[in-house]
Amino acid sequence: MKKIMIVGAGLLQSYIIKRAKELGYTTICVDGDPNAVGFKYADYYKTIDIVDEEECLKYAKKMNIDGVITAATDYGVLTVSYIAEKLGLIGNSYKVCEIIKNKYLVRKTLAENNVDSVPEFYEIDNIEDIDKIKKDIKYPVIVKPCDGSGSRGIKRIDYIDDLKFACKKAMEASLSKKVLIEHFIEGEEYGVESFVHNSDVHILSIMQKTMTKPPVYAELGHCSFSGLDSKIESEIKYKVSKTIRALGIATGSVNIDLLITKDRDIYIVDIGARMGGNLIGSHIVPLSTGIDYMGNIIKESLGEPIDLNRTIFDRVIATRLLALTPGIVKEIGDMKDIQSSDYVYDLVLKVNKNNIINEYRSNIDGCGYIVVSGEDAKVAKDRALEIKSEVDRRIIRY
Ligand SMILES: Nc1ncnc2c1ncn2[C@@H]1O[C@H](COP(=O)(O)OP(=O)(O)O)[C@@H](O)[C@H]1O
Ligand SMILES: [Mg+2]
Structure with a gap:
């Protein structure tokens, strides 16, 4: 064994x-x-x-x-x-992962390799340095910890005077105490899940993402059906493959966030050399494609044969994070009928009696997930939201 x-x-x-x-x-x-x-x-x-x-x-x-x-x-x-x-x-090289763990180095590598290039991006490791560059910056920009995750410490900045404070906050959220200031890209957000085997990139899923309203940029859900036309899907696949090659990822899963502008330009936003969170890897990919994604990740790392053949083609899966009304939990109502409903694949509830529910600003404020299917993306997404609201109603607060 x-x-x-x-x-x-x-x-x-x-x-x-x-x-x-x-x-x-x-x-x-x-x-x-x-x-x-x-x-x-x-x-x-x-x-x-x-x-x-x-x-x-x-x-x-x-x-x-x-x-x-x-x-x-x-x-x-x-x-x-x-x-x-x-x-x-078997694994990716430490050097490659060091780059991927730093959003500034990713930007730099992608720009140098002509894969993706945002108009401006700066790395800051000393708050005082901001004074030297802030006048040259064209606003709006987004400020984030270079090594952040789950949307912690992220803020859009429209005015020069707000930059320093946002950088301080981002620095507090960063282990390496480094902050990235980069051009704000206006666009629709998508998630792409890929798998690298023998240096070949396989795109497993292109997902619509539902995000919170600005100025908070946190994930609220994913839907397995992208709704995009095949031309732009091909462009996404091409860009994602180039990104993965430029960064040198040689094996295993890759999770990417990207933005598509109204002119149909594609910008890479975030990359992780690991399976996607928020139930992407555990639920969305396997339920919508039939691919044993987690099994493949395990086998790839052990040097055993893998199987990336899709067996499901028409099942739309949508998730919704349980971003709930803030308060202190007094009682949790019965959810059995929700759990046993035909189109609900999973309800993951992470809150217990007397827990505090915070206002949803990043992943850590999420209270769990709902996973549903639907005839199309709209039905699935509406359903996920509706059930999330019902779960919220069944939680009694003090
Ligand atoms: N340059 C940008 N332009 C516009 N929105 C951005 C930009 N960078 C990040 N965002 C938004 O902020 C969210 C979180 O940023 P991301 O780099 O993915 O951080 P994390 O690693 O915390 O997920 C993104 O999903 C996106 O909605
Ligand atoms: Mg991200």
Whole structure:
């Protein structure tokens, strides 16, 4: 029985841990949270901060693993490549992952390789440096932590006077204390999930994204049917493939966010060398394509044959994050009828009695997910929103 190490054992990783177990592998998990839900499905686990590369490596060596992966979190990506490189396992190179973990270096690499180029982008690691550049900047810009995720610390800035404060906030949200200031791209947002095998890029899904209203830029949901014409879908596939090659990603899953302007220009916004979060990898891709996405990720890391053939073609899947009305939870009503409804694939509720529900500003404020199917994108998305609102109504607050 081969042993696979999974870096991160939170809710979004628990699906891949379960899949590895179903496939008969021994699961070895690490997470900084001693109560991580994924530990329940692990054969062996240890509480280690997943950004602590040395400690994770030590444990990997001790357990004599055959493969190492992460899923749905950017924080595990560098650690996985570190372990893979040190132990001679399949993975992306550490150097490649270092670039991908820094949004400024990604911008730079894509510009240098003529893949994608926004009019302006700057990296700041000292707040005082802003005074030197702020007059040269053409507004609006977006400010974000270079190593951020889940839309934390992101703000659109329209006026010069607001720049410094936004950079301070973004810096606070950054582990590396680096901030990216870049041109604000006006457009519709899409997510693209890809898989790299033998250096070939396979596009698994192009998804519509529903985002919060500005000035907050957080994900609210995805829909598996892009609604785009085949010409622009081909352009997306071409651009995504070029992006992945330019960055040097050689194996496994890739999660990309992009924006399409009204002139049909495509801009890459965000890239992760890992499976998409917010149930993209665990639910949307497998339910809408029939591809055993998580199984493939596991097998790829172990050097076993994979199968990316699509078997489902006409099922539209939409998710909605449970961005709920703020308050303190007094009681949670019965949700059984929702869970058992024909078109509901999953309802994941993360709140309990006496929990505080915060105003939804980033992923961490989400209270769970709803996953539904529909005859077309509009039906599926409306349905997901409707059920989300019903879940919200059934939660009684003090
Ligand atoms: N240059 C940009 N122009 C317009 N919107 C952007 C830009 N960069 C990011 N955004 C918005 O902010 C969101 C979060 O940014 P992203 O780089 O994906 O950060 P994270 O890693 O936290 O997901 C994006 O999904 C998008 O809606
Ligand atoms: Mg993103």
